Amino acid sequence: MTDSPDIPADRDGQRHDPPEFRLGRRWRGYRRPMALVLVLIPVIIAALAVGGAIAIRRQSDNPADWHLDPLTAPTPSTPNSYRVAPAGESIDRDADAPTFSVPVAELAAAFDTVALGDDRVDVLAGAASDGFVTYVQRSAFFAFPDYVSVRFVEADGGGSTLAVFSRSRYGKGDLGVNKKRVVRWLEQLGQTVT
Numbered sequence: 001m002t003d004s005p006d007i008p009a010d011r012d013g014q015r016h017d018p019p020e021f022r023l024g025r026r027w028r029g030y031r032r033p034m035a036l037v038l039v040l041i042p043v044i045i046a047a048l049a050v051g052g053a054i055a056i057r058r059q060s061d062n063p064a065d066w067h068l069d070p071l072t073a074p075t076p077s078t079p080n081s082y083r084v085a086p087a088g089e090s091i092d093r094d095a096d097a098p099t100f101s102v103p104v105a106e107l108a109a110a111f112d113t114v115a116l117g118d119d120r121v122d123v124l125a126g127a128a129s130d131g132f133v134t135y136v137q138r139s140a141f142f143a144f145p146d147y148v149s150v151r152f153v154e155a156d157g158g159g160s161t162l163a164v165f166s167r168s169r170y171g172k173g174d175l176g177v178n179k180k181r182v183v184r185w186l187e188q189l190g191q192t193v194t
Helices: 019-028 031-058 104-116 177-192
Strands: 081-085 121-127 132-138 145-154 160-168
Touching: 081 177, 104 121, 104 132, 104 145, 104 160, 104 177, 145 177, 160 177
Parallel strands: none
Antiparallel strands: 081 160, 121 132, 132 145, 145 160
16 A cells, blocks of 8 residues: 555545556566576576586597698688688689798798797697698687698799698688688788798
């Protein structure tokens, strides 16, 4: 009951809440369970996200699966890769690799410095000094791995060039991440060597 003058009195002079206020009182008992549900949903989503991140981080990076020669590795059926290869090679590529006027060993050392200077990059297998290396770079939050295999070769007519094959392990698309990485690394490499 309320003493509001806006609510009409009944025969006994009592003022009763109109039906819309009574409905609100009836639903008041559901507020706590609803608040609990609204709190639990974000907690469950956060737990699933953390669990997914942990599961992805615990997956092993098998070099036998990912240390592939960029000049011979098959192109994935999903559009989550990017490949740069020398112009004379008969492999499916997204762009032609630049040619550098430095020896292969110098190009390999400079590329290794550029790649390992990027965030969350490690060598998975091989070594740049051997002319063939695969790096793994992980995304910041979920640690999704992307694999970048690189082969350094002598260029026709002198100098050196390289083949780079960057691909994502998970997902169908990569939102252009592989292309951006390869282009960025090659731009940095071009600033380091000529």
